[in-house]
Amino acid sequence: MYIFAGILGLLNIDAFKHDLIQYFGVAAMTLTAGFVVLALTYFKKWKWLFSEWLTSLDPKRIGVMYIAVAVLMLVKAGTDAGMMRLQQSISVGSNQGFLKPSHYQQVFSAHGTTMIFFAAMGLMFGLINIGVPLLIGSRDVAFPFLNSVSFWLFVAGMLLLNTSLAIGDFSGAGWLAYPPLSELQFSPSTGVDYWIWSLQIAGIGSLLSGINFIVTIIKNRTKGMSLMKMPMFVWSVFGSMTLVIFAFPILTVTITLLYLDRLLGMHFFTGAGGGNPMMYVNLIWAWGHPEVYILILPAFGIFSEIVATFSRKRLFGYTSMVWAIWAIVLLSFTVWLHHFFTMGSGADVNGFFGIMTMIIAIPTGVKIFNWLFTMFRGRIKFASPMIWFMGFIILFSIGGVAGVLLAVPPADFQLNNSLFLVAHFHSMIVSGVLFGYFAGLTYWFPKIYGFSLKDEIGKYAAYFWIVGFIVAFVPLYILGIMGATRRMNHYSSNLGFQSLFIVAGIGVLIIGAGLFIQVIQVASSIRDRKKLQDKTGDPWNGRTLEWSVSSPAPSYNFAILPVVKERDQFWNEKQNQSHKSHNKFKDFYMPKNSYLGLVIAFFAFSLGFAAVWHILWLFIFGLVGVIAVIIIRSLNENRELLVTFNDLSKADQLAIRNEQ
Amino acid sequence: MDKSVDLVEKVEKSKTYLGFWIYIMTDCVLFASLFAVYAVLHHNTNGGPSGQSLFSMPYALAETLILLTSSFTSGLSMIAARNNHRSKVIFWLVVTFLLGSTFLYLELHEFNHLVQTGDSWRVSGFLSSYFTLVGTHGLHIFVGLLWMTILTLVVMKRGLTKGSVKGLTLLNIFWHFLDVIWIFIFSVVYLMGHVGL
Numbered sequence: 001m002y003i004f005a006g007i008l009g010l011l012n013i014d015a016f017k018h019d020l021i022q023y024f025g026v027a028a029m030t031l032t033a034g035f036v037v038l039a040l041t042y043f044k045k046w047k048w049l050f051s052e053w054l055t056s057l058d059p060k061r062i063g064v065m066y067i068a069v070a071v072l073m074l075v076k077a078g079t080d081a082g083m084m085r086l087q088q089s090i091s092v093g094s095n096q097g098f099l100k101p102s103h104y105q106q107v108f109s110a111h112g113t114t115m116i117f118f119a120a121m122g123l124m125f126g127l128i129n130i131g132v133p134l135l136i137g138s139r140d141v142a143f144p145f146l147n148s149v150s151f152w153l154f155v156a157g158m159l160l161l162n163t164s165l166a167i168g169d170f171s172g173a174g175w176l177a178y179p180p181l182s183e184l185q186f187s188p189s190t191g192v193d194y195w196i197w198s199l200q201i202a203g204i205g206s207l208l209s210g211i212n213f214i215v216t217i218i219k220n221r222t223k224g225m226s227l228m229k230m231p232m233f234v235w236s237v238f239g240s241m242t243l244v245i246f247a248f249p250i251l252t253v254t255i256t257l258l259y260l261d262r263l264l265g266m267h268f269f270t271g272a273g274g275g276n277p278m279m280y281v282n283l284i285w286a287w288g289h290p291e292v293y294i295l296i297l298p299a300f301g302i303f304s305e306i307v308a309t310f311s312r313k314r315l316f317g318y319t320s321m322v323w324a325i326w327a328i329v330l331l332s333f334t335v336w337l338h339h340f341f342t343m344g345s346g347a348d349v350n351g352f353f354g355i356m357t358m359i360i361a362i363p364t365g366v367k368i369f370n371w372l373f374t375m376f377r378g379r380i381k382f383a384s385p386m387i388w389f390m391g392f393i394i395l396f397s398i399g400g401v402a403g404v405l406l407a408v409p410p411a412d413f414q415l416n417n418s419l420f421l422v423a424h425f426h427s428m429i430v431s432g433v434l435f436g437y438f439a440g441l442t443y444w445f446p447k448i449y450g451f452s453l454k455d456e457i458g459k460y461a462a463y464f465w466i467v468g469f470i471v472a473f474v475p476l477y478i479l480g481i482m483g484a485t486r487r488m489n490h491y492s493s494n495l496g497f498q499s500l501f502i503v504a505g506i507g508v509l510i511i512g513a514g515l516f517i518q519v520i521q522v523a524s525s526i527r528d529r530k531k532l533q534d535k536t537g538d539p540w541n542g543r544t545l546e547w548s549v550s551s552p553a554p555s556y557n558f559a560i561l562p563v564v565k566e567r568d569q570f571w572n573e574k575q576n577q578s579h580k581s582h583n584k585f586k587d588f589y590m591p592k593n594s595y596l597g598l599v600i601a602f603f604a605f606s607l608g609f610a611a612v613w614h615i616l617w618l619f620i621f622g623l624v625g626v627i628a629v630i631i632i633r634s635l636n637e638n639r640e641l642l643v644t645f646n647d648l649s650k651a652d653q654l655a656i657r658n659e660q
Numbered sequence: 661m662d663k664s665v666d667l668v669e670k671v672e673k674s675k676t677y678l679g680f681w682i683y684i685m686t687d688c689v690l691f692a693s694l695f696a697v698y699a700v701l702h703h704n705t706n707g708g709p710s711g712q713s714l715f716s717m718p719y720a721l722a723e724t725l726i727l728l729t730s731s732f733t734s735g736l737s738m739i740a741a742r743n744n745h746r747s748k749v750i751f752w753l754v755v756t757f758l759l760g761s762t763f764l765y766l767e768l769h770e771f772n773h774l775v776q777t778g779d780s781w782r783v784s785g786f787l788s789s790y791f792t793l794v795g796t797h798g799l800h801i802f803v804g805l806l807w808m809t810i811l812t813l814v815v816m817k818r819g820l821t822k823g824s825v826k827g828l829t830l831l832n833i834f835w836h837f838l839d840v841i842w843i844f845i846f847s848v849v850y851l852m853g854h855v856g857l
Binding site: 142143207210211212214215218219220245246248249250252253254257260261264265266267268272273274275276279283627631634635637 | 675676678679682683685686687689690693694696697700701704705706781782783784785786788789791792806810814821822823827
């Protein structure tokens, strides 16, 4: 058996042979990339792109790049979802639909993988990068270069995943690649290896981000901001990143072991040879369940900021919110077995995990009621972030109650792996996570770009998403109870599924229209950006520190670091209930740009590609490259730039002169 | 107080220090997962040999003593750095490097022996998890040795600067951590394997 064979490894001409739909996908990707390259060359923007963006260590810019990549991936994985819905609407009886089974299973695997790892995680890290330093009154994250490495590893993982569309195939073993199906015996192509290595590379980036933001929150808070004075978004990120550092090493180990099984013929998860496939399922969910909370906690944090701002009241039950976050953090490690009650671990074990799962609904419920009480008797302004919030609170609660139902093991035995489950977790991920991030994007948009998004259009987008979600997923709850399993590419006509699948397909179209309206919203706002300019820096009448600086926020965030005496410091200053203390301006240091993050990602991508195709020389090249870049960076002690009064923005210079 | 003690104290208050400790905790979770896998699979010998028949206690004990000594000498390099003794720092780093390489050699020798006698990772779930758990520790040792080499060169060239003292402090945390992990490997894999638990 060849482990590393030949100069091109396992790569040969067959890897480039696909069916028509895949060729279409490859062509679309290539054309888009070609168009971008052409546009950059035509407008002579390469230098600008490289020096202002790609090499930037400014967390706000890194955040914007995260979001740009994530939106692309959202569209790509959304197209996958549309293909699945179309297939299921027509593939009944004698009609086999337009996707072969072997292609269909790649589509649903790619949909889940892309949405979780590259759309949701990307949006999350983007918003965290933009939000956290500003909200804690800091000029930067704790490790600016590491932050750039994290981002570029995320990009390398994303590229590797999309390479599978053009070269070879993708995993057909579902988004979590359960063995024995994902073992070499049953998935002999390199699809699963693509899955493993794109996750591995992006996952290490996430882990480094987790460390970075924990240290940022502990060490970089401005003077006076004790932990219990932090904005709720920062608390939620703290909880989420704590989950990252405990959960992601488990993912790293689990998929490495799967790769060792496939590469070296080890027996961790094989059916024969003393392996244990269920151990994989346990391990992957020991990471996977916390992962769900990693995604949702920052969305909770965003909603906490938004509800307080648009209700013009301080957040109700701050302390209980904090405790709820940490209760969720702790409990999220005690419920993983509810993903496979049918493993057969017995009534006692299933009972324990069922009860723990029900208990975790309590802190979540605390948060729901706290938001509602914040709104109660507030002067609510129904801007589009609030529309997202109200869609969220209803749909998320319904989905959450479905989750509590699934936590009852006997009920789960019936509904496990049915579309009821699919509808439940989409209620969490779409109407919870995604709505939260969309609200956050609208909310912080003016702080990043200096102009607001058109709110009317934003409201329409939200309405389309909410209605589309209901139309797309309520049929799935019903189908699940009727016995429709997930990942079906064909079913018999006498089951009576088709009409509901068609309704669900219409729902996806409505969601697609919502997404399209969002594109229109951004395009039209860019056109009218002069009119929409945010001159005050505080377009929403905000409560937290990011609104105290001009829009767009300068690269150094704060010319003079603020001093915090209480929660909602900025709001209280505006109400004249609290006096701003006037610090003197002092010169400070900011990190210089660095292109080494980009270089690391290049080597990491080479390494991943080589590992997928068993190309030994390229693997060594990638590995040595990564190590060499780390060494070069660590030996460079000249990494910072002094910022003096003259380097400040005009607005900040003026403000400082006026105060003195 | 002389300059180097200040430098060490500064490092201990820095963000890098906290960040590195958190990294160590994530590595701890990584090893915990590998130990859990070993605990699940170590009886799945698939008709092949068990730990009782494979492991030699004196050999494992020798490895342990060498690694523990290297941890001690690496601690001595830290004390030398606090006292601003550059040549002593280099001396103890070199000693630590030699002990660490000896440990790694012994480990690879054992691996090679097992593979040669037909007891490779392909044989059973037990041997897969054994090679992966112990091998991951070995890989960490290799990274530590690489780091030690570069750090020694930096101290030789640049002296005990802010950067090199920071590197030395972090390397020491890393090295002691690997020692702790090895003690668990020695107990769980070799000692418990020897008595057949």
